[in-house]
Amino acid sequence: MVYQTVNPYTNELVKEYPFTTDAELKSTIDLADKTYHETQSQPIAERAKILHNVAALFRKKSAELSKICTVDMGKLVGESAGEVELCAIIADWFADHSEELLKPDKLDSIVAGDAQVLHQSVGVVVMVEPWNFPYYQIMRVFAPNYMLGNTMILKHASNTPTSAKRFCEIVEEAGAPKGALTNLFMTYDQVTQAIEDPRVQGVALTGSERGGVAVAGAAGKALKKSTMELGGMDPFIVLGDADMKNVNECAWRVRLYNAGQVCTSAKRFIVMDNVYDEFLDGLIDAFSRVTPGDPMDPSTTIAPMNSKRAKEKLQGSFDAAVAAGAKVAYRFPEIDSEGQFFRPSILTDITPDNPGYKTEMFGPVGAVYKVHSEEEAVALANDNPYGLGGMLFCGDKEHGAEVAAKVYTGMMFVNTPLASLPDIPFGGVKLSGYGREMSRLGQMAFTNDKLLVTADRFDKNNAPGALYAAQDL
Numbered sequence: 001m002v003y004q005t006v007n008p009y010t011n012e013l014v015k016e017y018p019f020t021t022d023a024e025l026k027s028t029i030d031l032a033d034k035t036y037h038e039t040q041s042q043p044i045a046e047r048a049k050i051l052h053n054v055a056a057l058f059r060k061k062s063a064e065l066s067k068i069c070t071v072d073m074g075k076l077v078g079e080s081a082g083e084v085e086l087c088a089i090i091a092d093w094f095a096d097h098s099e100e101l102l103k104p105d106k107l108d109s110i111v112a113g114d115a116q117v118l119h120q121s122v123g124v125v126v127m128v129e130p131w132n133f134p135y136y137q138i139m140r141v142f143a144p145n146y147m148l149g150n151t152m153i154l155k156h157a158s159n160t161p162t163s164a165k166r167f168c169e170i171v172e173e174a175g176a177p178k179g180a181l182t183n184l185f186m187t188y189d190q191v192t193q194a195i196e197d198p199r200v201q202g203v204a205l206t207g208s209e210r211g212g213v214a215v216a217g218a219a220g221k222a223l224k225k226s227t228m229e230l231g232g233m234d235p236f237i238v239l240g241d242a243d244m245k246n247v248n249e250c251a252w253r254v255r256l257y258n259a260g261q262v263c264t265s266a267k268r269f270i271v272m273d274n275v276y277d278e279f280l281d282g283l284i285d286a287f288s289r290v291t292p293g294d295p296m297d298p299s300t301t302i303a304p305m306n307s308k309r310a311k312e313k314l315q316g317s318f319d320a321a322v323a324a325g326a327k328v329a330y331r332f333p334e335i336d337s338e339g340q341f342f343r344p345s346i347l348t349d350i351t352p353d354n355p356g357y358k359t360e361m362f363g364p365v366g367a368v369y370k371v372h373s374e375e376e377a378v379a380l381a382n383d384n385p386y387g388l389g390g391m392l393f394c395g396d397k398e399h400g401a402e403v404a405a406k407v408y409t410g411m412m413f414v415n416t417p418l419a420s421l422p423d424i425p426f427g428g429v430k431l432s433g434y435g436r437e438m439s440r441l442g443q444m445a446f447t448n449d450k451l452l453v454t455a456d457r458f459d460k461n462n463a464p465g466a467l468y469a470a471q472d473l
């Protein structure tokens with residue numbers, strides 16, 4: 001593993017970054033801890049001002065940031081601009097709402113005195129993030145924790161180092177003190193070392209099961225809290241009464257967006273038999289009309305994958321599924337480019353014994369299943385090791401909500417694409433991980449939820465409960 005920006009469209013090595021030394025890791029944790037202690041008395045309104053500055057800088061520098069992101073990992077420049085704007089929305093939202101979200105919760109308790117739960121910061125938090133949304137993944141952890149008063153150390157994916165570096169520079173430019181968020185080019189061993197440091201209180205990881213197992217294992221061993229946002233094979237269920245024109249408008253977008261490299265992409269289309277043919281025809285039609293090309297060119301509609309390694313991994317999973325009997329219902333023609341393009345493809349007839357049935361294909365591959373009842377649709381959706389999100393399309397949204405409630409995932413959206421926004425929680429169950437990011441739930445991921453009980457005086461008959469009433473001298 002090396003920290004390199006390699007443009008996946010041209011394969012040009014744009015920049016390589018040296019690894020962080022152990023001395024740099026130590027001085028970074030020292031600084032993060034010092035900044036943590038020094039900023040505890042800072043009024044939350046001041047932090048809000050700085051976070052609004054971060055949002056404003058993201059908007060002001062959108063063109064520059066979008067280009068960096070597209071060169072780092074290949075996404076369409078328009079998608080990069082959308083990601084930059086989403087980061088600004090998240091920063092503004094936590095700046096505006098954190099004071100209210102972090103207010104103490106008063107408890108109506110039988111304890112002697114007034115009880116409340118304070119939501120306090122805990123210290124230094126490490127975040128380990130993936131390349132697929134190079135800025136947004138950082139912002140999901142940074143904005144709520146910054147408002148809370150935690151300081152952070154970032155280990156970003158090795159193929160998006162320039163985006164990581166620029167994000168942290170902008171935070172400093174916005175007025176955050178040094179040590180509030182520091183990017184390091186850490187080895188895996190150094191991530192473990194950081195987690196083991198007594199001043200580090202938690203770790204947030206977004207990534208694969210492989211990364212999750214390693215980092216959650218290190219956190220468990222050191223008794224540190226962790227949140228894990230891992231992979232997904234989200235179902236996209238189409239019931240028999242759905243408006244198929246509307247469904248077909250949505251389906252290809254939620255599979256091909258970001259070249260299919262989204263944890264919550266619709267990775268399994270589960271379609272009722274009476275609308276199956278119409279659905280498949282619509283998906284094939286859309287997949288066949290994309291335009292591969294330079295992701296910096298606004299007329300391009302399908303980007304290369306983020307790296308040669310990712311393309312090869314997807315090719316391996318695709319070939320294994322086909323070798324085990326999956327039918328290739330559609331394959332985009334050969335793409336005449338050196339870029340890391342994977343030809344958008346659609347598979348059908350994936351049986352439960354096929355490796356493709358339970359393998360996350362992280363790229364532009366649609367998998368379509370035919371079902372004959374709602375029960376079968378739900379059973380198929382749930383027959384999967386992952387449980388991140390999902391979508392369901394139907395004619396009657398109340399009925400759709402009832403069916404969606406039976407799908408065992410962390411998020412379900414009915415008749416609308418899955419969205420990740422600051423005011424709604426994001427996260428999964430099963431191998432998709434644990435914990436939530438965004439919203440109040442996300443902001444509470446690394447808090448000390450401290451009970452504070454306040455009374456006027458000790459009363460042996462009443463404190464606490466009747467425990468001391470029988471004691472006498």
Ligand code: NAP
Binds near residue numbers: 132157159187191212
């Ligand atoms: P990955 O290999 O797990 O990488 C994610 C991050 O973890 C990178 O920074 C990586 O560093 C680091 N990492 C990996 N192994 C590590 C170890 N042993 N110790 C310390 N750090 C380690 O994930 P990926 O395959 O690049 O990303 C795609 C996956 O992420 C997909 O499964 C996708 O579904 C999932 N994802 C989930 C969410 C969500 O919110 N649930 C969002 C986006 C993506 P290096 O780059 O240096 O290896």
